[in-house]
Amino acid sequence: MALFDVSGYKSHSELRGQMIGTGVGHFIDRPNQTFSVPVGVDPSGFLKSCSHDGGVSIDLNHGTTTLAFTFRHGVIVAVDSRASAGSYIASKEANKVIEINPYLLGTMSGSAADCQYWERLLAKECRLYKLRNKQRISVSAASKLLCNMMLGYRGMGLSMGSMIVGWDNKGPGLYYVDDNAKRLSGRMFSTGCGSSYAYGVIDSGYREDMTVEEAYELGRHGITHATHRDAYSGGVVNLYHMQEDGWIKVCKEDVSELIHRYRKGMF
Amino acid sequence: MRPVITLSLNTSWQTFASGVASNTFKHFSTSVSRNIMAARYDRAITVFSPDGHLFQVEYAQEAVKKGSTAVGIRGKDIVVLGVEKKSVAKLQEERTVRKICALDEHVCMAFAGLTADARIVINRARVECQSHRLTVEDPVTVEYITRHIATLKQRYTQSNGRRPFGISALIVGFDYDGTPRLYQTDPSGTYHAWKANAIGRSAKTVREFLEKNYTDEAIATDNEAIKLAIKALLEVVQSGGKNIDLAVIRRNQPLKLLESKEIETLVAEIEKEKEDEAEKKKQKKST
Numbered sequence: 001m002a003l004f005d006v007s008g009y010k011s012h013s014e015l016r017g018q019m020i021g022t023g024v025g026h027f028i029d030r031p032n033q034t035f036s037v038p039v040g041v042d043p044s045g046f047l048k049s050c051s052h053d054g055g056v057s058i059d060l061n062h063g064t065t066t067l068a069f070t071f072r073h074g075v076i077v078a079v080d081s082r083a084s085a086g087s088y089i090a091s092k093e094a095n096k097v098i099e100i101n102p103y104l105l106g107t108m109s110g111s112a113a114d115c116q117y118w119e120r121l122l123a124k125e126c127r128l129y130k131l132r133n134k135q136r137i138s139v140s141a142a143s144k145l146l147c148n149m150m151l152g153y154r155g156m157g158l159s160m161g162s163m164i165v166g167w168d169n170k171g172p173g174l175y176y177v178d179d180n181a182k183r184l185s186g187r188m189f190s191t192g193c194g195s196s197y198a199y200g201v202i203d204s205g206y207r208e209d210m211t212v213e214e215a216y217e218l219g220r221h222g223i224t225h226a227t228h229r230d231a232y233s234g235g236v237v238n239l240y241h242m243q244e245d246g247w248i249k250v251c252k253e254d255v256s257e258l259i260h261r262y263r264k265g266m267f
Numbered sequence: 268m269r270p271v272i273t274l275s276l277n278t279s280w281q282t283f284a285s286g287v288a289s290n291t292f293k294h295f296s297t298s299v300s301r302n303i304m305a306a307r308y309d310r311a312i313t314v315f316s317p318d319g320h321l322f323q324v325e326y327a328q329e330a331v332k333k334g335s336t337a338v339g340i341r342g343k344d345i346v347v348l349g350v351e352k353k354s355v356a357k358l359q360e361e362r363t364v365r366k367i368c369a370l371d372e373h374v375c376m377a378f379a380g381l382t383a384d385a386r387i388v389i390n391r392a393r394v395e396c397q398s399h400r401l402t403v404e405d406p407v408t409v410e411y412i413t414r415h416i417a418t419l420k421q422r423y424t425q426s427n428g429r430r431p432f433g434i435s436a437l438i439v440g441f442d443y444d445g446t447p448r449l450y451q452t453d454p455s456g457t458y459h460a461w462k463a464n465a466i467g468r469s470a471k472t473v474r475e476f477l478e479k480n481y482t483d484e485a486i487a488t489d490n491e492a493i494k495l496a497i498k499a500l501l502e503v504v505q506s507g508g509k510n511i512d513l514a515v516i517r518r519n520q521p522l523k524l525l526e527s528k529e530i531e532t533l534v535a536e537i538e539k540e541k542e543d544e545a546e547k548k549k550q551k552k553s554t
Binding site: 132133137138140141144145148 | 402403404405408410411414
């Protein structure tokens with residue numbers, strides 16, 4: 001805030017420090033919440049030591065495939081549904097799309113816990129925005145809020161790659177937000193370790209003037225082929241279509257059936 | 268002996284003052300007891316009086332009533348703010364006294380009351396306008412920034428060791444969907460939307476004038492809306508156009524402060540219209 005020191009405004013952490021006194025625990029203070037951490041624990045320092053070459057390396061994989069693209073009739077969102085813990089498949093029907101409100105969707109890839117927590121927090125902020133301002137939050141504002149949350153915890157080991165999809169009075173919106181607080185607006189994104197396969201498929205099949213059915217097929221193709229080659233993606237394809245009057249859930253189809261349909265001669 | 272007598276006197280005053288049961292004593296008790304109660308409950312902002320007043324806030328509103336008049340008018344495609352310019356000392360530079368300030372390109376405000384308090388509020392509001400643009404990627408709506416200012420003012424009526432802001436503000440502007448807005452805030456932290464309003468010294472006179480003269484025809488064109496603001500201020504300002512400062516915002520255009528020459532021209536037009544009206548009335552009477 002401008003003229004912070006001149007105005008004598010005491011930040012939240014300073015006041016808490018005065019009230020509680022240091023030594024009990026050290027609070028990591030962020031605008032939305034305060035996480036209590038035992039004395040001596042420093043997440044960002046610990047992680048820096050972990051990614052040091054030669055030392056133990058913690059490399060977080062975003063085990064999933066999600067994709068989204070805009071076209072003439074709105075935005076298509078397609079995600080897989082495999083949740084893995086190492087090589088163990090924890091769930092084959094995980095829900096990787098959070099329905100924030102009838103005009104806003106968020107996809108999740110990366111650490112399931114991080115995604116679920118932060119996107120639910122985003123949903124709470126969106127609801128509060130609507131109550132305070134009597135109008136729905138714009139897609140750019142929602143993605144900015146998520147991005148700022150990520151920025152507060154940058155370097156501390158969060159793992160989240162998300163796409164915020166919506167339709168507001170500026171038209172259809174698609175934003176990619178990740179745990180490094182990168183925020184990009186675009187017409188086509190794919191996240192997760194299966195994203196390279198998905199990009200190959202949707203890049204070659206994309207036309208701006210596709211019909212709605214063709215767009216659904218392209219989304220399904222993208223996920224199906226990615227799950228076919230990527231070990232950490234699988235399960236079912238959850239397909240959503242963001243239209244002017246809200247999103248609709250198009251289908252939920254098993255990839256093992258879809259792959260047989262698409263690659264008739266292969267098996 | 269003495270302490271006992273004093274104590275009993277105090278307690279009897281207390282029951283007398285706070286009990287509103289007896290109607291015969293009600294008038295006497297409210298006026299006397301208010302002074303007594305005021306003596307007890309007006310030092311600290313965070314203390315209610317027994318009859319529900321926050322005296323510090325009410326005294327802040329009195330401070331506002333001492334400030335120079337400001338009037339705001341919401342037209343169809345224009346919003347107008349007019350303020351009474353206090354006469355400056357001979358050696359003082361006139362430009363440094365500005366009662367109308369832009370908060371963003373599409374919002375501006377005028378205030379009545381303590382100038383120093385207003386400077387702080389305006390600064391916080393300007394920062395909030397830019398902060399909103401940064402986080403939400405959209406300009407503020409007039410209602411949002413008014414709500415922010417009002418929340419700021421309310422916070423200062425409910426904390427230790429701070430006094431309320433001694434200003435009322437008139438906030439005008441256009442939302443990004445093109446709707447013109449006019450809001451007024453006061454030291455207690457409430458805010459309301461208005462079609463036309465006045466604050467400061469003689470606000471009551473100006474508001475009565477506006478209630479009589481604010482019609483759809485009166486604000487039909489931009490020029491008419493500006494003239495209505497000037498007419499309203501001329502009711503209470505001495506020596507005419509020299510002591511009036513005017514600012515307008517037109518849809519999709521930034522704030523424009525009118526030059527004294529333009530104001531003089533408009534004042535001359537208004538005078539001429541008044542004379543023409545008087546002439547017509549004379550002719551009607553004679554025929």
